[in-house]
Amino acid sequence: MYRILIVDDEKEERNVIRFLLNKFRFELEIVEASNGKGALEELAKNPTDILLTDVKMPFVDGMELATIVREQHPEMEIIFFSGYDDFNFVKKALTLRADNYILKPVKPEEFKQTMTTVIDNIKKHKEEQEKREINQLFIKKHILYRLLNQTPIDVLLNEYPYVNFDFLNDYNRMILIHSDTTFLDNLFEEEIVYLYEQIKEATLDSKYDVINLNPFQIIILFKENPKKLITYRQIAVQIQKKIQSANGIDCVLSISERISSPNQIAQTYSDLEDYLKDRFFYSDVFIYPIDTPLTNREEYKKDEYILQEIEKELQQADTERLQQKIAAIIQKYEKSTETSQVYLRFLFARLLQLFFQIMPEYSKDNMNRYIELIYSYTHFSDIKRTLLDVQNKVIKKLDKEKNSPKHIIEVVKQYIIDNIENDLSLDMLAEKVYLTPGYLSDKFKQETGLGINKYIKQVRMDKAVELLSNTNMKVNEISKAVGYKNASYFIKIFREHFGVSPKKHREMKKL
Structure with missing residues (x-):
């Protein structure tokens, strides 16, 4: 139901308007005010759809009232009614975008037609507003959906400049x-x-x-x-x-x-x-995440980092570093009396899970049996013994696979990441792993789905975005840091890859 505010300093005139609204069965909530000041107080308390006001009133007249209302409530419908058939009043009403100007005494049919038009306008405006809001909501949810699916914000900013x-x-x-x-x-x-x-x-x-x-x-x-x-x-x-x-x-x-x-x-x-x-x-x-019983959250983060490092060593079959990190984490907790036993079991069970990812020939039931053992042990020495037992099996498997194509590709990928600021070529990388360039190129694409040059470019671009977002380095410095000696060429490649220049990308990130 829409709301109408009738403003007139004469009670009889307000009664006439109320009578006509009821006579023509307009479903409206009717509120009254005897002058412009009272109308403003009422409008401040409750939202209103239609303002029907006399022109000549004490304190704040109808024109002043409409001027204030138009500024504060631009969508409100305004109707003037007055006993003055004065062109200046009509002209002023038009500048305030009033919907009509009704002369007193009010003619019923004219009043009915005016109110019908005004109510139709309100319905139309509200429908249009609802459509705009639905469209905006859809676009915003679509942007969120793509953002959650790893579409960079700068790409979305380019695609939706009007949002x-x-x-x-x-x-x-x-x-x-x-x-x-x-x-x-x-x-x-x-x-x-x-x-x-x-x-x-x-x-x-x-x-x-x-x-x-x-x-x-x-x-x-x-x-x-x-x-x-x-x-x-x-x-x-x-x-x-x-x-x-x-x-x-x-x-x-x-x-x-x-x-x-x-x-x-x-x-x-x-x-x-x-x-x-x-x-x-x-x-x-x-x-x-499960509430960790560790009192020092920083220690938990350190353990997470070590687990990530162990996972990397497993992927690269670096058995020497793997053993060093496992030994370090065992040493850290072997004599610890402050760390919760629940957390220790959880941590070493996760280590076992990483190990079993390297040994797909072991069934899930087999892995579950080992993890159940971890949770059943009452002494840390038993956990250590089981972990080292599985570690030895993993190392034997990795040593056999060190010359496999998958391992070699992991080594090449890590070398590219670690040396991204240097000149990198297929011939040089092939020499590093004692393979012919043609064989390495074929195996690399087979394992990753990308050619080596395309992979190198992707790593360089990812690193450039990281430096643009997280440092104050100049563009020419970033160019060198990601392996491009010529800054102009770097800017050209970056623009082709992301659709914007490095400078523009950094500016958009700051928005």
Whole structure:
């Protein structure tokens, strides 16, 4: 129902308008004011769709009132009615974009026609506004969808120059809802609506946007949360329970760290997926990451870094460095009395998981048996013995595979990354691994899907973007740092690759 404010200093005139509105059955909420000052007070309290005002009034006359209203409420419909058939009044009314000017005494049919036109205008404007909002919402969700799928922000800025990307700054936290079944494909439309209602109930008054990322996953992007009494972990627990009980969907959720920049959104989604890898160890845990019992969060981060390094050594079959890092992590915790036993079992179970990725011939049941052993041991020495036993088997396997094409390609890829600032060529790389250029080229493309030169260019561009985003280095310095001695040539290659110059790319990142 629309709302109309009738403003006239004479009660009888207001009664006439009210009578006509009821006579012609206009479904309107009717409010009155006896002068312009009272009208402004009423408008400040409640939104109004139509202002129907007399011209001559004490305190604030109709023209002054309309001028203020037009500035503060540009979409409001304005109708003047007055006993003065004066051209100057009409002219002024036109400048204020009034919808009509009705003379007193009001003629019923003229009044009916005016009100019908005004109400039709309101309906039309609201429909157009709804369409604009739907289109904007669709575009924003599409941008979020592509951003979550690793499309760089600068690419999106180029594709949607008419969109204000400031909305991305509103997001400060993300929750990933994941199921091992394609639950979104299996739900009817009304069931999806009900699913969203369950999420809304669980999040209380939190402001958020929802993206159906794929049939397995929903992403919730939270804005500033006014409910400080409830944590995001508590919200996640409520969502999981409601979805399970109301929709019968088995799901797990992961909660992000705080997001301080739109540039972090894509990486945050990757982190949320990484958190769910720990499900392997916990069949009865539904919210990730698991609260670590470590009192020093920095130590946990150091361990994560070491695990990443161990994974790299496994990929490159660098058995010497692998043994050094395993020995270091064993030494770190062998005599530790402050670290939780739960965390130690979790850490070394993850190490075993990395080992078994190198030995696909071992069944999942076999791997589970080893991990169950880790969780059953009461002494660290037993964990150490089991880990070293599996490590020895892995090293034997890696030593046999050191001359395999896959390992050689990993060595070449790492050499390119480590020496990206230098001149790199197929002949030089082939010489490093004692192969002919033709054979290396064929095997590299077979293993990676890319030619060596294209891979080198991709690494150079990725490194250039990293330096542009995270340092204050000049473009010519970055050019040299990624292996281009000629800055002009570097700028040309960069523009061909990303569609913008390095300078423009850096400027867009700062927006």
